[in-house]
Amino acid sequence: MASVAVIMAEPMKSDEILKHESATQPEEIDKGAMCDEIVGSSGALQKVLSLVSKVAPTDATVLITGETGTGKELVARAIHRRSRRSSRAFVSVNCAAIPRDLIASELFGHEKGSFTGALQRRLGRFELAAGGTIFLDEVGELPIETQIALLRVLQEHEFERVGGTRSIQTNVRVIAATNRNLQAAIGAGTFRSDLFYRLNVFPIEMPSLRERREDIPSLVEYFIDRYAKKLGKNIRGVSSRTLELFQSCPWPGNIRELQNVIERSVIMCETQNFSVDETWLPRQPLASDCQSQSDFSQKLAAQEKEMIEAALSESRGQVFGPSGAAAILGMPRSTVESKIRSLKINKNHFKNFAARLSRGSCLESVL
Ligand SMILES: Nc1ncnc2c1ncn2[C@@H]1O[C@H](COP(=O)(O)OP(=O)(O)OP(=O)(O)O)[C@@H](O)[C@H]1O
Numbered sequence: 546m547a548s549v550a551v552i553m554a555e556p557m558k559s560d561e562i563l564k565h566e567s568a569t570q571p572e573e574i575d576k577g578a579m580c581d582e583i584v585g586s587s588g589a590l591q592k593v594l595s596l597v598s599k600v601a602p603t604d605a606t607v608l609i610t611g612e613t614g615t616g617k618e619l620v621a622r623a624i625h626r627r628s629r630r631s632s633r634a635f636v637s638v639n640c641a642a643i644p645r646d647l648i649a650s651e652l653f654g655h656e657k658g659s660f661t662g663a664l665q666r667r668l669g670r671f672e673l674a675a676g677g678t679i680f681l682d683e684v685g686e687l688p689i690e691t692q693i694a695l696l697r698v699l700q701e702h703e704f705e706r707v708g709g710t711r712s713i714q715t716n717v718r719v720i721a722a723t724n725r726n727l728q729a730a731i732g733a734g735t736f737r738s739d740l741f742y743r744l745n746v747f748p749i750e751m752p753s754l755r756e757r758r759e760d761i762p763s764l765v766e767y768f769i770d771r772y773a774k775k776l777g778k779n780i781r782g783v784s785s786r787t788l789e790l791f792q793s794c795p796w797p798g799n800i801r802e803l804q805n806v807i808e809r810s811v812i813m814c815e816t817q818n819f820s821v822d823e824t825w826l827p828r829q830p831l832a833s834d835c836q837s838q839s840d841f842s843q844k845l846a847a848q849e850k851e852m853i854e855a856a857l858s859e860s861r862g863q864v865f866g867p868s869g870a871a872a873i874l875g876m877p878r879s880t881v882e883s884k885i886r887s888l889k890i891n892k893n894h895f896k897n898f899a900a901r902l903s904r905g906s907c908l909e910s911v912l
């Protein structure tokens with residue numbers, strides 16, 4: 546397996562999970578993500594990891610931006626686990642998934658009778674995260690009035706439960722994330738600029754997978770290994786052709802999409818060699834990628850042609866047999882034959898060339 550830079554997130558202690566579970570709703574604790582690793586060694590990812598290790602020990606608010614599936618939540622968890630708060634709760638809230646009229650009560654809790662259906666006092670997620678970290682995913686979706694309450698938490702470290710009259714002091718670190726352009730939302734009047742500046746104390750921008758294609762082989766191997774273990778399968782290898790295919794995809798859903806394609810392929814895999822159904826791969830390359838992809842394929846084809854022609858010239862046009870081009874290249878005969886066809890190589894040329902040479906023709910006359 547390729548060498549990869551990995552931050553291993555420490556698993557939670559079991560008593561911590563129990564403490565956590567009794568106090569919070571089960572969906573807030575993602576046990577599956579507890580041992581997740583950040584895989585990759587590209588320069589772009591190294592920059593992110595160095596920011597993570599710098600900011601983790603501080604209590605600074607972090608704003609993580611980036612396209613969907615680039616690992617924003619993974620990075621938020623890594624910051625928490627490397628912080629002094631790691632033994633306390635990490636509470637994750639997806640602001641887009643909670644109905645707008647319930648979000649204030651979800652975050653800050655409510656008092657009994659504060660609205661129809663509030664049959665008893667309920668603690669909000671800030672109280673549940675006491676001493677730990679709250680991760681506000683899709684923070685750009687917060688309604689304006691909740692933005693004001695959040696600003697108060699960040700500035701004054703206090704809030705009130707919905708329907709309450711008492712201020713509650715809080716000691717929670719806030720990590721927020723968004724895949725929206727918050728500057729544009731400020732321009733459109735849907736996001737408060739003062740909240741943006743307060744959240745943006747320490748920005749971390751996650752690179753898309755397209756900007757770090759060199760991480761794809763390590764990610765592919767990591768996910769194959771992970772799903773093969775989970776499914777009890779023995780998968781030994783992945784061909785360089787498959788890796789090239791993965792590296793040439795645009796991956797609009799980034800690592801999550803790559804991960805899902807690999808999980809599906811491992812489920813379907815019936816041999817020890819990993820393969821992928823090409824129809825599952827995102828096909829439409831982005832406009833900006835078209836040129837570099839076609840340059841890459843042209844270069845690849847030219848190199849392949851050169852190698853096959855050199856082997857044919859050595860084997861005097863023979864493809865199979867112990868001294869044939871397939872044996873010289875260490876490739877199956879059928880693969881070499883199909884490449885000769887697709888690359889439009891005239892193997893007779895090498896036979897004729899050999900015959901003419903053996904008849905003593907001069908080199909110049911046959912070229
Ligand atoms: N560098 C990485 N190494 C290994 N797994 C990764 C890496 N980055 C992301 N993942 C995995 O990809 C999936 C998506 O990551 P995550 O949920 O953190 O993305 P996100 O940016 O929060 O996405 P969204 O914007 O859709 O919420 C997760 O299963 C995560 O474990």
Ligand SMILES: [Mg+2]
Binds near residue numbers: 617618682
């Ligand atoms: Mg997320």
